[in-house]
Amino acid sequence: MYSDYQSDTTQFLNQYLEQHPEEAKQRLINRGLLWDVTLNPEEQEDFSAAKLPKKPYTYQPD
Template identity: 40%
Template sequence: MAMYESEHTKFMREWMAKHPEEQSEQKKGRALWWDKPQSVEEQQRFREARVPVKPYYYDANH
């Protein structure tokens, strides 16, 4: 049984195979936006700052 692969995924696989130098650029971009170290204190501040979500968001009476 074959797995479905979108046209975009096929294109990106072929493009990355033809341009292997782009993998280092991709890693730099990911490090810039996503891979950020977090301290335990920072994570604790995030947990404490959370605001509870209403059970039904659009209900103005609660």
């Protein structure tokens, strides 16, 4: 029933990407900078070791 619905924003973005194909390429490059990153296992180990134990109740005074 509502499967064909697209919001105005989605329609605008789709139309914009059709008119500016270079933006789609740039979008993939930017995604690679933020999301498609390989994690360094040594750094991850250090981050895990640096975590402090969490209190059972945050607002309980010590």
